Amino acid sequence: DVAKDVDESLIEKFMSEVDNIQIQENLRSLTKVPHMATTAGDEETVQIMLKRWQDPETGLDKAWREEYWVYLSFPDKNNPNTVTVVSPTNTVLHTIREKEKPYTPDQSDPEVVQPYAAYSPAGHVKGKLVYANQGKPSDYSELNKTVDLRGTIAITKYGGAGRSAKAINAAPYGVVGVLVYTDPLDMNDGLMSDANETYPHSWYMPPSGVERGSYNIDFGDLLTPHLAAKEETYRINATDITGIPPIPTQPIGFEDAYRLICELGGEPAPDAWQGGFNCTYNFGGPGFKPTSSFTNSDVKLDIYNYEEVKPSSNVMGFIRGSVEPDRYVIYGNHRDSWVHGAIDPSSGTSVMLEITRVLGKMVKQGTWRPRRSIIFGSWGAEEFGLIGSAEYTEQYFAALSERSVAYINVDIAVFGKKLHTAPVKAPGHEKSVYDNWLQYTNKTSPTHGLIPRMGYLTGAGSDYAPFSHYLGITSMDMSYTYDKTKTNARIYPAYHTAYDTFDYASKYIDPGFVGHQAVARTAGNVLIRLADSLILPLNCADYAESLEEYLSTALNLYEQKLKTMNISMEPLKHAVTSFRAAVSNLEKVIQSPDLANETPLKVRWINDQLMLLDRAFLDPLAFPDKYGFRHVIWASSSAGKQTFPGLADAYANAESSGQASDWDKVHYHLSVLSQAILGAASTLTDDMQTQTWRK
Amino acid sequence: DVAKDVDESLIEKFMSEVDNIQIQENLRSLTKVPHMATTAGDEETVQIMLKRWQDPETGLDKAWREEYWVYLSFPDKNNPNTVTVVSPTNTVLHTIREKEKPYTPDQSDPEVVQPYAAYSPAGHVKGKLVYANQGKPSDYSELNKTVDLRGTIAITKYGGAGRSAKAINAAPYGVVGVLVYTDPLDMNDGLMSDANETYPHSWYMPPSGVERGSYNIDFGDLLTPHLAAKEETYRINATDITGIPPIPTQPIGFEDAYRLICELGGEPAPDAWQGGFNCTYNFGGPGFKPTSSFTNSDVKLDIYNYEEVKPSSNVMGFIRGSVEPDRYVIYGNHRDSWVHGAIDPSSGTSVMLEITRVLGKMVKQGTWRPRRSIIFGSWGAEEFGLIGSAEYTEQYFAALSERSVAYINVDIAVFGKKLHTAPVKAPGHEKSVYDNWLQYTNKTSPTHGLIPRMGYLTGAGSDYAPFSHYLGITSMDMSYTYDKTKTNARIYPAYHTAYDTFDYASKYIDPGFVGHQAVARTAGNVLIRLADSLILPLNCADYAESLEEYLSTALNLYEQKLKTMNISMEPLKHAVTSFRAAVSNLEKVIQSPDLANETPLKVRWINDQLMLLDRAFLDPLAFPDKYGFRHVIWASSSAGKQTFPGLADAYANAESSGQASDWDKVHYHLSVLSQAILGAASTLTDDMQTQTWRK
Ligand SMILES: [Ca+2]
Ligand SMILES: [Ca+2]
Ligand SMILES: [Zn+2]
Ligand SMILES: [Zn+2]
Ligand SMILES: [Zn+2]
Numbered sequence A, B: 001d002v003a004k005d006v007d008e009s010l011i012e013k014f015m016s017e018v019d020n021i022q023i024q025e026n027l028r029s030l031t032k033v034p035h036m037a038t039t040a041g042d043e044e045t046v047q048i049m050l051k052r053w054q055d056p057e058t059g060l061d062k063a064w065r066e067e068y069w070v071y072l073s074f075p076d077k078n079n080p081n082t083v084t085v086v087s088p089t090n091t092v093l094h095t096i097r098e099k100e101k102p103y104t105p106d107q108s109d110p111e112v113v114q115p116y117a118a119y120s121p122a123g124h125v126k127g128k129l130v131y132a133n134q135g136k137p138s139d140y141s142e143l144n145k146t147v148d149l150r151g152t153i154a155i156t157k158y159g160g161a162g163r164s165a166k167a168i169n170a171a172p173y174g175v176v177g178v179l180v181y182t183d184p185l186d187m188n189d190g191l192m193s194d195a196n197e198t199y200p201h202s203w204y205m206p207p208s209g210v211e212r213g214s215y216n217i218d219f220g221d222l223l224t225p226h227l228a229a230k231e232e233t234y235r236i237n238a239t240d241i242t243g244i245p246p247i248p249t250q251p252i253g254f255e256d257a258y259r260l261i262c263e264l265g266g267e268p269a270p271d272a273w274q275g276g277f278n279c280t281y282n283f284g285g286p287g288f289k290p291t292s293s294f295t296n297s298d299v300k301l302d303i304y305n306y307e308e309v310k311p312s313s314n315v316m317g318f319i320r321g322s323v324e325p326d327r328y329v330i331y332g333n334h335r336d337s338w339v340h341g342a343i344d345p346s347s348g349t350s351v352m353l354e355i356t357r358v359l360g361k362m363v364k365q366g367t368w369r370p371r372r373s374i375i376f377g378s379w380g381a382e383e384f385g386l387i388g389s390a391e392y393t394e395q396y397f398a399a400l401s402e403r404s405v406a407y408i409n410v411d412i413a414v415f416g417k418k419l420h421t422a423p424v425k426a427p428g429h430e431k432s433v434y435d436n437w438l439q440y441t442n443k444t445s446p447t448h449g450l451i452p453r454m455g456y457l458t459g460a461g462s463d464y465a466p467f468s469h470y471l472g473i474t475s476m477d478m479s480y481t482y483d484k485t486k487t488n489a490r491i492y493p494a495y496h497t498a499y500d501t502f503d504y505a506s507k508y509i510d511p512g513f514v515g516h517q518a519v520a521r522t523a524g525n526v527l528i529r530l531a532d533s534l535i536l537p538l539n540c541a542d543y544a545e546s547l548e549e550y551l552s553t554a555l556n557l558y559e560q561k562l563k564t565m566n567i568s569m570e571p572l573k574h575a576v577t578s579f580r581a582a583v584s585n586l587e588k589v590i591q592s593p594d595l596a597n598e599t600p601l602k603v604r605w606i607n608d609q610l611m612l613l614d615r616a617f618l619d620p621l622a623f624p625d626k627y628g629f630r631h632v633i634w635a636s637s638s639a640g641k642q643t644f645p646g647l648a649d650a651y652a653n654a655e656s657s658g659q660a661s662d663w664d665k666v667h668y669h670l671s672v673l674s675q676a677i678l679g680a681a682s683t684l685t686d687d688m689q690t691q692t693w694r695k
């Protein structure tokens, strides 16, 4: 039936069938073994996904595997990376722990990968140790005032700068190697002892825990920019890759970092650099203090990482739409983890499998078929830089651009529970999560803002990035999280460590899996509404409001100064005003009672306008230095302002350099923005004529 | 009625109402005065268009003006450009004619612009004259073997290389100025005398005729790449413009070129360089031969061109579609001319006005409204580089991408009649032009190929370029032309001269305007079918055949050598095979008798696939050196091979340089192509799965 709208009773049925124990069992099976991308454990999860999605009772219409040949970086099993303190006579005084300390059998699995910095070059370097705070450009420039950094090894803590940036920022000063650790103050609220404070006694990171990670800036396979990494695809030379560490880099646990930092000599570092250790963090002499047993010793990094092009699989699932098969709602999560990956990503995969079980059963029983097609993606090699999802968007760029209604990402489904004081009632209570979400975060709701507003997807933290930034597909990234006023932990503390296991998840993140259940209900709810609603539930008035907020911030921050540079912000104001006017007209059509009598083609037309709105903001040439970022509103920005990213970055750059050519770039970005916003407004009219264009 | 197909009786009615005398009178009114872009004459034509399209009896639903502030180049009325022969003692021995010789009052209009090379820099240069054939790179390198070119003025003939290329190629050899003329052999079948051979006695170019032109390579406003040239849009510095002459350049008539070339000294130029003059074309001593009265004299160019940013108007017209208002069929032509522009472009505008008169009357009388919306564009400043159409596509990039079904361009409607032996019967005879066209040029017709095949729109000769190359909108450029086996004229000889007048058109190009009428009927026919057909009349099987032909050529030319370079063409073969398979499946659906019973949404889905097929071949990064070219199949190519342009150019480049990095680019373009073709194939399926992807 072409005029059928979403069926609320079906949503009720879906909600009631979503089962917490099923999710728990999904998680148990997905986390049996470590499943780092392209390992045997990864293949086991491929088989789990295929089996589930091809199940004759609860599977999808079809499911298949898509392979890409991708450039990965691994430590050498036979030659583990080592970090040592060596005396002037080459005696090894201290060796950093090679692997995390076992508390359950999980950590003893031989397939647990040694902590390492993926894409750090191999190499053997030694030098005096210095402490460089978070490895930001300002940190090294500060440190360099006191210490000659040439030939030194820098120890930095996570946070403040991207993983690879800590090494990229260091190299110009002559630093020859970089260590990275997690400071207990940033993650553990200062707690350090595994005797009673950290996991296995709590959710906190044990002293030997190490956050692994991909040390690169750009997303997607690094050898095949813009091209799907098929076996015979053209590959750039590895030496032409940018955004990875130029010098050997290794992450270590805080028990070792404690030994190193508290022995450092030199001046005390600034207050803002101090951390959770019970000692003063010094800059380093460079090197250790005279009273230390390490005095005059070097720190030595022996890194044996190697790179390899290996086949990595996405697992794809498909439910064909009944009325508009050529419209796709896409739901995805990565499948690969660094170790067992119970929370990251298997909590999300467990949720996805529960959603597909409930929906698949309805499809197989013939009781439901969505209006629009649904594509499920279980992406490979996300941990190495969103590779599976990025390659997928490169391969199917045209069809995805034409047809995708939205992309829903659920990676880490539940970040925490222990510290969570739920302001949103769980399903089964008074109101559904979705209703709460609608009530409090929908911008047109009168109670909007009563709970924290939704953020914008401006970064590239998970697989939504290629969909949102590269393809301009309206995207959502969903999770339950803990109350961030109650802890300093910037993420759940076992993140990317060998402790992110079923044991940890079921004891400290979500006992009983009711948080997972709530996420499954909420995400599935959104998915069904996107797939079944007659008019797409995408609120373009929210878009206008966001642009108005960005504009208002931009005017406050920039207008006065730009006037003195003879750069007018009037075109941007006109663009936002026109966008609002176009949105209001479309909203009137959508809210008109006549809509019920409209033809299927009129409904399709309205939906096409909503679906393609984000696409109108793409400019493939707007950010030549930011790989994969084409969306002029939601692109990442380093200026740290809640406004148009290209404008903010260009302005910050011009302000710091003062060069006329940099002010030209500000003007250029203003024009790019104005044109994109007016162009988007013109897609909301039938003849492309908007208020401002007419002038 | 959503299921209504094109009405053949309506097409009959349209055909019968298209009137040759109306077209003649349109042309008379459009060519009263010279109407170079942004002049008063141009504004008169704006008013004509607006009046006609806003006419209450025969106008469109709406019509309006769109202005852009564009960078133009003009000669100085008060300081005409001069070219002189000056003796060593600075006596002027000869002065090139400033303006064309008048034969009708048209040429005496003070608004006739002096012949000039738009975008040539102003400047004063003199030097010994040399003859450089067509100004190709190979011409200068040949000439340079015999003559030291430093400080010389080169005289070149039109053809072989783009206008500005003649100067760009010259400058590296130290040439300081360039003259350009039309050789009578290339245009006039050797005829030179205005006593009885050339216009006003025939269609041939008189001795003083000069082809004006825009001497630039890139299309669109040169100061606002990728951005619509609105008043406050960011503009690059004029000094950063590329593709324009680096040295003063001026076009002259062949009567003056004859004086100069036949007096040249030095060695005789190669046979291939000889032309229509009754003398031997020498290289030049450099300079004139000892027996010439010009001996030892220099040629001096005093160029006073200036550049100015001026508002130029497009005139837009709109007929709202009844069933699918959000689908656009676009029909356009430029309005500006170099002088009176009777053929270029007013023949096309006269045809467009007759089409809109007949269609507008039906709309106003309520007897017809197209299924899809129709946009008419009367573009400004085309002669300076497709500026009006290019700015329009930049401004409305998003909406046009989403909604455009096709673009029809009719610029020069009739190139000639005198020498035309019509293989296609005129309308009113046995068969319509359209039926003939269908019968003989549609690739799936058994009689395909009996008349010359249609060409591909690979260049940027008129306003189709931004639609086809930048936006990937399926485009057509239509005209009646003369039998090219009967004359060497590469275009009608009055092209871009002051003789392209109503008098010339009505006497020598199309007496009685029946050629124009045939074009109006044909183009209107295509327009109505695109606007009204239930299933879009776009043949994707033709696309597959074109790709197969390109592939076959590419395999013949490149495969053997590429194998030795370890570059496989298998992915390209697979891509083309998959494309064919996807096309065959879609064709089956389209040809199925079930289609009549299908839902409007199913029909829309099929049409969306056809409409968006060309869009799938866009890659905004494929041709970084070719401004505005994004279509990987139809982009321009300099390699001169009937195959994939990026591949052909990359191969030619690699073959000539032999560098490994250039062979890498061949491999890169093969991947770009394979991905685009497979991506396009995936848009012809419901789940993006094609044969080859599955492997
Ligand atoms: Ca890639
Ligand atoms: Ca422009
Ligand atoms: Zn993740
Ligand atoms: Zn992760
Ligand atoms: Zn023209």
Ligand SMILES: [Zn+2]
Residues within 6 Å of the ligand: B344, B383, B496
């Ligand atoms: Zn022209």
